[in-house]
Amino acid sequence: MSAIEVRGLTIALRDGSPIVKDATFDLEPGQVLGVVGESGSGKSTMSLAMLGYARHGARITAGQVLIDGTDVLALGPRALRRHRGNVVAYVPQDPATALNPALRIGVQLAEVLEGDAKEVDARIREVLGAVGLPSDDAFLHRRPRELSGGQQQRVALAMAVAPRPRLTVLDEPTTGLDVTTQARVLALVARLCADNQMAAIYVSHDLAVIGEVADRVAVMYGGMIVEAGPTKQVVARPAHPYTRALLAAVPSARERMRLTSIPGRAPGVQDTHPGCVFAPRCAFATDECTTGAPSLIELVPGHSARCLRAEELPERPRQSATAPASAVQEAAPGDTPLLRVRDLAAGYRDRQVLFDVSFDVVEGECLAVVGESGSGKTTMSRSLIGLQERWGGTVELGGTPLAPAAARRDPDQRRSMQYIFQNPYGSLNPRATVGDCVAEPLRHFFALGAKAARARVAELLERVELPGHLASRYPAELSGGQRQRVAIARALGCAPTVLICDEVTSALDVSVQAAIVELLRGLLNDGLGMVFVTHNLAVVRSLADSVIVLSEGHVVEHGGTDTVLTEPRHAYTKALLADTLEVSAAG
Amino acid sequence: MSKVVDAVDLSASGPDGPAAPQRNRPGALRLLRSGQVRLGCALVLLTMAFALAGPLLAPHDPAKSIALPYATPGDGLPLGADQLGRDVLSRVLAGGFHLAWMAPVAAIAAVALGALVGIAAAFYGGITDTVLMRVMDVLLAFPALLFTLLFVSVIGPKPWLLVVLTAIGMTPGVARVIRGAARPLNDREYVMWSRTVGIPARTILARCFLPNVSSPLLVELGMRLMWSIGILAAISFLGYGIQPPAADWGLMISENRTGLQNMPWAVLAPVACIVLFTIGGNLIAEGSARVIARTEGRG
Numbered sequence: 001m002s003a004i005e006v007r008g009l010t011i012a013l014r015d016g017s018p019i020v021k022d023a024t025f026d027l028e029p030g031q032v033l034g035v036v037g038e039s040g041s042g043k044s045t046m047s048l049a050m051l052g053y054a055r056h057g058a059r060i061t062a063g064q065v066l067i068d069g070t071d072v073l074a075l076g077p078r079a080l081r082r083h084r085g086n087v088v089a090y091v092p093q094d095p096a097t098a099l100n101p102a103l104r105i106g107v108q109l110a111e112v113l114e115g116d117a118k119e120v121d122a123r124i125r126e127v128l129g130a131v132g133l134p135s136d137d138a139f140l141h142r143r144p145r146e147l148s149g150g151q152q153q154r155v156a157l158a159m160a161v162a163p164r165p166r167l168t169v170l171d172e173p174t175t176g177l178d179v180t181t182q183a184r185v186l187a188l189v190a191r192l193c194a195d196n197q198m199a200a201i202y203v204s205h206d207l208a209v210i211g212e213v214a215d216r217v218a219v220m221y222g223g224m225i226v227e228a229g230p231t232k233q234v235v236a237r238p239a240h241p242y243t244r245a246l247l248a249a250v251p252s253a254r255e256r257m258r259l260t261s262i263p264g265r266a267p268g269v270q271d272t273h274p275g276c277v278f279a280p281r282c283a284f285a286t287d288e289c290t291t292g293a294p295s296l297i298e299l300v301p302g303h304s305a306r307c308l309r310a311e312e313l314p315e316r317p318r319q320s321a322t323a324p325a326s327a328v329q330e331a332a333p334g335d336t337p338l339l340r341v342r343d344l345a346a347g348y349r350d351r352q353v354l355f356d357v358s359f360d361v362v363e364g365e366c367l368a369v370v371g372e373s374g375s376g377k378t379t380m381s382r383s384l385i386g387l388q389e390r391w392g393g394t395v396e397l398g399g400t401p402l403a404p405a406a407a408r409r410d411p412d413q414r415r416s417m418q419y420i421f422q423n424p425y426g427s428l429n430p431r432a433t434v435g436d437c438v439a440e441p442l443r444h445f446f447a448l449g450a451k452a453a454r455a456r457v458a459e460l461l462e463r464v465e466l467p468g469h470l471a472s473r474y475p476a477e478l479s480g481g482q483r484q485r486v487a488i489a490r491a492l493g494c495a496p497t498v499l500i501c502d503e504v505t506s507a508l509d510v511s512v513q514a515a516i517v518e519l520l521r522g523l524l525n526d527g528l529g530m531v532f533v534t535h536n537l538a539v540v541r542s543l544a545d546s547v548i549v550l551s552e553g554h555v556v557e558h559g560g561t562d563t564v565l566t567e568p569r570h571a572y573t574k575a576l577l578a579d580t581l582e583v584s585a586a587g
Numbered sequence: 588m589s590k591v592v593d594a595v596d597l598s599a600s601g602p603d604g605p606a607a608p609q610r611n612r613p614g615a616l617r618l619l620r621s622g623q624v625r626l627g628c629a630l631v632l633l634t635m636a637f638a639l640a641g642p643l644l645a646p647h648d649p650a651k652s653i654a655l656p657y658a659t660p661g662d663g664l665p666l667g668a669d670q671l672g673r674d675v676l677s678r679v680l681a682g683g684f685h686l687a688w689m690a691p692v693a694a695i696a697a698v699a700l701g702a703l704v705g706i707a708a709a710f711y712g713g714i715t716d717t718v719l720m721r722v723m724d725v726l727l728a729f730p731a732l733l734f735t736l737l738f739v740s741v742i743g744p745k746p747w748l749l750v751v752l753t754a755i756g757m758t759p760g761v762a763r764v765i766r767g768a769a770r771p772l773n774d775r776e777y778v779m780w781s782r783t784v785g786i787p788a789r790t791i792l793a794r795c796f797l798p799n800v801s802s803p804l805l806v807e808l809g810m811r812l813m814w815s816i817g818i819l820a821a822i823s824f825l826g827y828g829i830q831p832p833a834a835d836w837g838l839m840i841s842e843n844r845t846g847l848q849n850m851p852w853a854v855l856a857p858v859a860c861i862v863l864f865t866i867g868g869n870l871i872a873e874g875s876a877r878v879i880a881r882t883e884g885r886g
Contacts, residue, residue, distance in 0.1 A: 444785075
């Protein structure tokens with residue numbers, strides 16, 4: 001018998017529609033199970049059920065969660081309260097909101113422990129040491145806001161492991177962190193599990209993260225575990241077509257891949273049809289797939305997939321991108337580049353955060369700006385667009401110098417440079433329809449009438465591969481990827497020459513990211529110049545022609561993408577590359 | 588290139604699935620789906636209809652004595668007579684007319700003015716913000732009722748003056764709330780985008796700011812309606828509103844309170860009308876706030 005056994009776990013909404021169906025898996029002490037899936041796949045809902053918890057509006061309707069033989073789901077409220085934290089711990093996604101900002105670190109940690117003060121104090125210091133944080137009194141007296149994101153996440157981890165739980169549920173704990181911090185937190189999780197004989201469920205949408213930290217992986221789709229097995233084996237020999245498709249959407253920092261998105265839409269709660277849940281989008285589906293729901297088929301011991309054709313499907317190697325990345329493109333002598341930046345400096349109040357950045361962007365070129373948070377990359381992109389005052393240097397667009405503030409630029413300059421924001425949820429006015437949103441620049445710059453604007457909106461939506469009927473929808477009815485497409489369509493409506501993309505894919509799922517990257521690649525082929533700001537080196541490799549590496553506001557490396565990412569010269573670039581996780585068959 | 592495909596885009600089909608969209612639609616009309624808001628609107632509209640049509644329905648001349656003082660109900664006087672022997676029913680029917688138009692007009696004026704000041708202060712910031720909000724603070728420092736009574740005693744009890752003074756007295760509160768709701772919009776990407784492409788300020792205010800503070804505006808409207816009913820009734824009670832012998836609910840309470848034990852109807856009937864009117868406003872505010880708390884934050 002395994003230490004942790006989950007049998008037939010089913011969670012349904014109040015109206016009875018299931019959001020997690022028949023989840024079954026085992027976990028041994030010291031093992032990490034990676035649960036991978038995209039937004040809405042039910043992965044967080046399933047993991048929270050380990051704590052006997054279902055979020056508002058949902059109910060655990062069937063199944064067992066056995067931890068050392070005790071069924072968590074059968075516990076009464078009192079026993080459940082004791083169980084949570086002590087037997088099963090939870091590390092939430094955003095440590096900034098998980099920690100009580102009013103409590104000092106020491107008090108916060110003491111809350112989860114029982115016993116006499118001296119023992120508690122000793123345990124707190126021990127745990128802080130184990131997660132690699134200082135354990136002196138000065139640190140215990142700090143408050144959460146005085147810590148960095150990585151430190152906050154370590155405190156959250158320390159809180160989880162302090163009572164020596166049997167199982168820890170980690171819900172995307174590294175999603176908001178830099179690659180370097182992420183790498184450290186992942187190593188820490190693996191070590192904590194091994195040292196304490198603690199099992200862990202690690203929830204993530206990022207296959208690379210799962211590949212790094214998990215011993216076993218469960219792939220979720222439409223509320224079901226569609227494939228489960230040892231991580232290395234699932235990554236090397238994915239059996240379910242969905243796992244394959246997901247793998248094909250992951251970019252790599254080592255080589256330039258063609259990213260393949262998955263056609264169609266993920267199923268909603270209401271979409272019930274007989275047969276395999278992935279069949280409508282599956283390239284290998286047969287008639288048989290649409291009639292009978294497949295059960296979990298064991299391919300080799302420990303590796304199973306919910307696919308009728310799992311054993312017969314041919315292996316498909318990943319395709320490399322057709323066009324290799326080109327080197328830095330210098331503007332031909334006598335020719336002006338689309339965008340020329342010289343010695344750009346910027347800062348906030350009395351602190352300079354950007355020093356002497358210079359680069360050119362020519363037609364059809366994508367320049368990636370890479371760096372960790374705090375490296376000044378967002379400050380740079382905002383001073384280009386004129387949202388952030390610059391302190392020095394020049395920015396020329398098509399040969400004419402730009403004023404520092406957007407308000408002082410002339411309409412044509414404001415039209416020619418467009419900005420796409422990181423957060424797709426804030427980019428669109430929630431009280432305007434998609435059509436109105438996209439039509440806004442058309443009315444403003446081209447004074448198009450209602451009819452002409454409608455026609456142009458339809459064209460623009462088609463260019464970003466959105467169905468035309470979305471024009472009458474409101475942003476709240478759209479997914480993150482769709483909103484980002486609308487934001488791109490709105491920018492394209494201005495007929496820009498340069499597009500500045502600020503972390504545009506970081507809030508999106510990998511397969512949606514793949515689709516957006518392919519869309520941006522298409523725009524580059526149309527001759528648009530692009531400044532692509534990101535912390536994700538893998539996306540850089542699949543999209544950018546040249547790259548600038550920013551560290552603490554200074555350009556530490558500038559060159560062709562292939563050169564920089566294959567033979568990095570600066571130590572910072574090397575470290576960044578080393579911390580970038582890869583999904584590799586070799587594992 | 589594949590067309591009309593969005594790769595595994597699950598977020599829209601998240602917890603509530605694709606059927607949620609309709610509920611997610613923004614806009615003020617969704618407030619009407621709340622039972623509380625509907626009941627509140629019904630109460631306000633009914634009271635207003637009753638008060639506005641009342642003068643035409645009054646069976647007797649509300650200003651004329653036709654019975655003994657404090658005559659008890661019966662005999663053609665369903666609610667009895669007041670301290671001067673006038674028909675209470677006719678006075679209740681006739682006595683809401685002024686309140687019924689003054690209170691909503693004052694509330695709407697206060698919310699409109701407050702929204703204008705609050706949004707402008709939030710959008711322009713800096714010196715504009717400081718000046719506007721300091722002026723509001725100065726207004727707020729005056730006790731609204733005393734301020735009103737002062738002007739009325741100098742200029743005279745004119746309905747338009749009461750409306751203007753009540754509205755001005757309530758404006759600072761509205762302005763503060765709306766400024767608070769509008770300030771975070773400056774950091775929203777769609778507002779930043781509008782600034783970077785140079786959309787004119789008035790378009791940004793009309794398209795991005797006003798619609799996105801419509802929810803707090805509605806809550807304010809319900810609340811200010813309730814308050815203006817209270818203030819106007821109080822002014823009338825104190826004798827600075829509608830002058831006798833004309834009928835008015837607040838005035839009736841004041842006139843007949845000495846006979847409360849003999850003939851409670853002369854006080855209770857106008858009180859009931861004011862209470863229903865006020866509760867209506869309160870329900871609108873309360874219900875709207877609830878709907879907003881439940882639905883806001885869904886992107």
